[in-house]
Amino acid sequence: xxxxxxxxxxxxxxxxxxxxxxxxxxxxxxxxxxxxxxxxxxxxxxxxxxxxxxxxxxxxxxxxxxxxxxxxxxxxxxxxxxxxxxxxxxxxxxxxxxxxxxxxxxxxxxxxxxxxxxxxxxxxxxxxxxxxxxxxxxxxxxxxxxxxxxxxxxxxxxxxxxxxxxxxxxxxxxxxxxxxxxxxxxxxxxxxxxxxxxxxxxxxxxxxxxxxxxxxxxxxxxxxxxxxxxxxxxxxxxxxxxxxxxxxxxxxxxxxxxxxxxxxxxxxxxxxxxxxxxxxxxxxxxxxxxxxxxxxxxxxxxxxxxxxxxxxxxxxxxxxxxxxxxxxxxxxxxxxxxxxxxxxxxxxxxxxxxxxxxxxxxxxxxxxxxxxxxxxxxxxxxxxxxxxxxxxxxxxxxxxxxxxxxxxxxxxxxxxxxxxxxxxxxxxxxxxxxxxxxxxxxxxxxxxxxxxxxxxxxxxxxxxxxxxxxxxxxxxxxxxxxxxxxxxxxxxxxxxxxxxxxxxxxxxxxxxxxxxxxxxxxxxxxxxxxxxxxxxxxxxxxxxxxxxxxxxxxxxxxxxxxxxxxxxxxxxxxxxxxxxxxxxxxxxxxxxxxxxxxxxxxxxxxxxxxxxxxxxxx
Numbered sequence: 001x002x003x004x005x006x007x008x009x010x011x012x013x014x015x016x017x018x019x020x021x022x023x024x025x026x027x028x029x030x031x032x033x034x035x036x037x038x039x040x041x042x043x044x045x046x047x048x049x050x051x052x053x054x055x056x057x058x059x060x061x062x063x064x065x066x067x068x069x070x071x072x073x074x075x076x077x078x079x080x081x082x083x084x085x086x087x088x089x090x091x092x093x094x095x096x097x098x099x100x101x102x103x104x105x106x107x108x109x110x111x112x113x114x115x116x117x118x119x120x121x122x123x124x125x126x127x128x129x130x131x132x133x134x135x136x137x138x139x140x141x142x143x144x145x146x147x148x149x150x151x152x153x154x155x156x157x158x159x160x161x162x163x164x165x166x167x168x169x170x171x172x173x174x175x176x177x178x179x180x181x182x183x184x185x186x187x188x189x190x191x192x193x194x195x196x197x198x199x200x201x202x203x204x205x206x207x208x209x210x211x212x213x214x215x216x217x218x219x220x221x222x223x224x225x226x227x228x229x230x231x232x233x234x235x236x237x238x239x240x241x242x243x244x245x246x247x248x249x250x251x252x253x254x255x256x257x258x259x260x261x262x263x264x265x266x267x268x269x270x271x272x273x274x275x276x277x278x279x280x281x282x283x284x285x286x287x288x289x290x291x292x293x294x295x296x297x298x299x300x301x302x303x304x305x306x307x308x309x310x311x312x313x314x315x316x317x318x319x320x321x322x323x324x325x326x327x328x329x330x331x332x333x334x335x336x337x338x339x340x341x342x343x344x345x346x347x348x349x350x351x352x353x354x355x356x357x358x359x360x361x362x363x364x365x366x367x368x369x370x371x372x373x374x375x376x377x378x379x380x381x382x383x384x385x386x387x388x389x390x391x392x393x394x395x396x397x398x399x400x401x402x403x404x405x406x407x408x409x410x411x412x413x414x415x416x417x418x419x420x421x422x423x424x425x426x427x428x429x430x431x432x433x434x435x436x437x438x439x440x441x442x443x444x445x446x447x448x449x450x451x452x453x454x455x456x457x458x459x460x461x462x463x464x465x466x467x468x469x470x471x472x473x474x475x476x477x478x479x480x481x482x483x484x485x486x487x488x489x490x491x492x493x494x495x496x497x498x499x500x501x502x503x504x505x506x507x508x509x510x511x512x513x514x515x516x517x518x519x520x521x522x523x524x525x526x527x528x529x530x531x532x533x534x535x536x537x538x539x540x541x542x543x544x545x546x547x548x549x550x551x552x553x554x555x556x557x558x559x560x561x562x563x564x565x566x567x568x569x570x571x572x573x574x575x576x577x578x579x580x581x582x583x584x585x586x587x588x589x590x591x592x593x594x595x596x597x598x599x600x601x602x603x604x605x606x607x608x609x610x611x612x613x614x615x616x617x618x
Contacts, residue, residue, distance in 0.1 A: 061087040061125050071113035071128025079108045082203045083115075090117075093123050098140065100201055103157040105140050107206060116141035155191065156198035160206040161235075164195040166217035172222040173321070173394045185223065185397070192219055192228040199231070204238035209246070212238035213263035220267035221317060223397030225404040232405065236264060236273045240280060247284035257284045261299065265310035268364070268402045269279055278304050304403075304456040307365060307563040312574060314359045314398075315567040319499065323444060323459075324391040338417070338427045342484035349385045350436035350483075353428065355421045356443050356465060358566060360399025365564030367414045368406065368463025374559050376512050377486055377583065380438055388416040389424040396437030421465055425473040437488065438474055440466055440500075442568040443491040448538055466500060471507045478586035488510075488559060490581040492572060494522065495539045497549040511553040519554040522578070529576045549580045551562035559583055 058065050061084060087106055105115040109128065116129045117140065124146060124320060128503035155164060168191040195215070198206070207215065216235040224231070239260050246252045261281040264274060282299035290296065298304040340347045354363045368384040373379055390396050399416035406414075417424060428435060446464040459465075466489070478485035487509060491497050505511060519525065526532045540546060558565060561579060565573075572579050 014388075030556050042327070055581045058084050058176070061091070061123065062127065063120075063125065064127070066279050068126075068128045071110055071130065072108055072356075073110055078205055081204045083108060085203060085445075086201065087124065087126055097321045098142065099157045102140050103201060107160075114141060117146055118143040119146060154197070155194040156201065159194075159198070160211075161195050161198050161202075161204075161213045161515045162207065162215045162218075164191055164198060165215035165222075167191050168195075168222040168224070169218045170427070174398060187223075188222050188224060189227060190466070192224045193233055194221075195219070196231045196234070196467070197229065199234050199238070199355075201591075204234070204241065205553060207235075207238050207242070208251075209242065210259045210263070212236075213260040216269065217263040217313065220401060221398055222399035223394075225401050229405055232267065232269050233271060233273055236269050236271065236277055239264060240273065240277045243277065243280045243284060247280065248287050252284075254285055254288045254290045257288070257290075262310040263313060265305050268306045268405065270305070270406065275302060276584045278302075305563075306361070306368075307565065308570060311359075311361055311565075311567040311570045314361060315571045318395060319360050320569065321392055321394065324393075331370040335423070335463065337430060340431050341450070343412065343415045347432045347529075349383060349413070350434045351431055352379070352381075352384050352386045353435060355389040355424070355438065355440050357390045357395075357399065357416060358568065359395055360388045360390075360402070360416055362439065362441055362560065362564055362566040363388040363414060363416070363568075364399065364402055366560070367403075369561050369564050371561035371563055373561060377437070377488075377559060378527075383434060384413070384416045389419050389421065390416070391418065391419045391420060405432045410552070422467075422470055422473065425470065427475065428477055429480070434483050435477055435485055436483070437486045438477070439487075440489045441566045442490055442492060443496075445491065445496045445535075448495070448535065449542065455562070466503075468507070469504055471503050475509060475586055476509045484585050487584045487586070488581065489571065490566070490579055492533075492568075492577055492579060494533075494536050494549045494578075494580055495543075497582070498547050498553070501549075501553060501582050502547075504584050509586050512583040512585060513552045514555040514583075515552075517557050519550045519556045519580075522548050522550045522554075525556065525578055529578065531576070532579070536615075553582050555581045 002270055058080065062068055062080075066082070069076040069080055072083075083104055086100060090101070090166050101115065101117065113128045113130055117124055117126050120127075124464075129141060132192055155167075168188050171188050171191065191527065204212070212235045216232055216239075219228070219231065219235075243257065243260065247257055258281075261278055273350055278299040283295045285299075295309075298308075304310075352363070352366060354360070357363055363386045366381055366384075369381060373381060387395075388399055396416045396418045399414075403414040403416070419427070430505060443465045444459055446461040447458040449461075478487070487504065489497075489500050489504075491500070501511070526536070558569070567581060571577070
């Protein structure tokens with residue numbers, strides 16, 4: 001017997017088992033067991049261990065099933081099945097990738113047991129060996145006449161699926177990686193590929209409780225694209241099995257069920273498996289007497305998904321990200337023009353733009369919603385292209401990852417860019433069709449002048465994203481298009497809302513009256529919420545006679561469909577924070593009036609010149 005040690009690492013407990021398709025890959029002139037993503041059509045569904053035929057099959061590679069289960073961690077049937085399926089792959093190969101077996105033994109064997117492989121009538125079998133010799137569970141005993149391959153140790157041999165997802169997210173959010181996106185994305189996808197191989201090896205048995213949902217969410221945040229779609233689907237199936245296995249137990253609280261459902265929804269997984277998971281989650285919550293009946297109904301009727309409460313997970317993530325600063329020497333890298341034909345399949349479609357798009361939930365929602373938009377914003381959402389821009393590359397990567405994984409992503413109607421707002425508006429001039437809606441949702445507010453410095457975590461007034469120059473760029477873009485262009489802003493800060501409203505009017509935009517949806521008294525709304533924001537108090541202390549965010553131009557209800565709200569707006573609803581919003585347009589009528597004014601000025605000037613010429617000649 002040879003003793004093959006395993007490298008040290010975190011010991012992960014056993015978990016549920018899955019049937020996932022396995023491929024055998026050749027390496028040079030020898031074959032070794034290798035695991036590749038599921039490229040076929042077979043459903044990777046949980047192995048529920050209920051079939052008598054299945055348990056009969058276990059004796060093929062193990063002589064004493066019950067005895068060997070004593071050496072496996074609980075639940076031992078699921079641990080046994082993971083090893084059994086691995087042994088089936090081993091016997092289908094010419095040689096053994098011993099690292100695969102060691103990786104399984106490391107977290108499926110009890111501390112005082114180790115796994116042993118031996119030949120029996122041409123079949124490689126296994127058994128658990130109780131040892132008194134100090135050989136640890138992180139070693140495998142191998143018969144000397146079994147051909148093994150020790151090389152080629154990969155990440156999935158030493159890290160669990162959750163650990164690999166954390167590794168991918170760390171790569172995505174590391175500040176030093178900000179300017180190396182192309183190479184970085186390849187590294188992230190390599191980690192995702194390792195996770196697929198890990199799931200294929202372990203049958204999902206290293207993802208207890210909400211770990212599959214956590215891993216899915218981490219990979220989504222890292223910006224994993226549609227090339228790894230099978231990874232997301234297999235993680236959902238692991239989640240399904242875990243809810244079936246433990247979701248109804250008293251030790252599995254409602255918050256754990258919510259955690260699983262909401263993190264999968266925030267990852268934007270869309271499939272029949274996701275709908276099945278939500279149905280099972282609804283059953284679990286109902287059995288636990290969860291009191292939000294509307295929430296349970298949304299899980300049942302298919303309306304649960306990438307909107308509403310699940311977006312709070314995205315807001316928590318984005319709120320922890322450091323604000324990206326632009327240094328003067330970096331500006332040259334943003335100058336390259338965008339070839340819009342490379343980004344969208346049909347550039348004749350009108351464009352919807354979100355400046356400072358954050359996690360991109362608003363743009364992604366608008367691109368896929370079946371809801372109708374407000375009548376005062378007459379846009380046919382299904383006939384538009386969508387683009388978001390943000391300075392944080394990690395947030396942009398998330399948006400592009402979600403867009404690529406959607407079933408309609410091949411239509412090429414949604415794209416996110418990392419670029420300063422003013423530079424991006426310059427690039428928008430070359431877009432062939434009309435910019436039908438431009439939005440600024442919850443920009444980082446400027447610093448209030450408290451004392452000499454104010455809140456140093458906020459930009460100064462001079463560095464506020466929405467400057468007068470930026471609004472002028474938007475107005476010029478609107479004037480260059482045929483048809484009406486709309487501009488909408490939303491903010492949590494009343495002083496910022498008043499400033500933006502006045503700047504829009506100053507730049508010639510036409511405010512759209514909210515009618516019966518208008519804010520009549522902002523103080524009354526604060527009173528209803530039983531809280532006046534601290535910033536408002538400080539602002540009114542500095543400017544007691546300041547104009548307030550109320551009147552016909554301020555909307556007290558969302559303008560966008562409820563399934564298209566930005567993650568920050570969802571947080572505001574959750575925490576009863578007032579949102580200030582206005583809608584403007586610069587349309588045909590306005591531009592026609594401006595052209596008439598220019599013609600009148602030209603005629604007046606011509607007449608005056610002619611009159612002066614007559615006087616001089618006289």
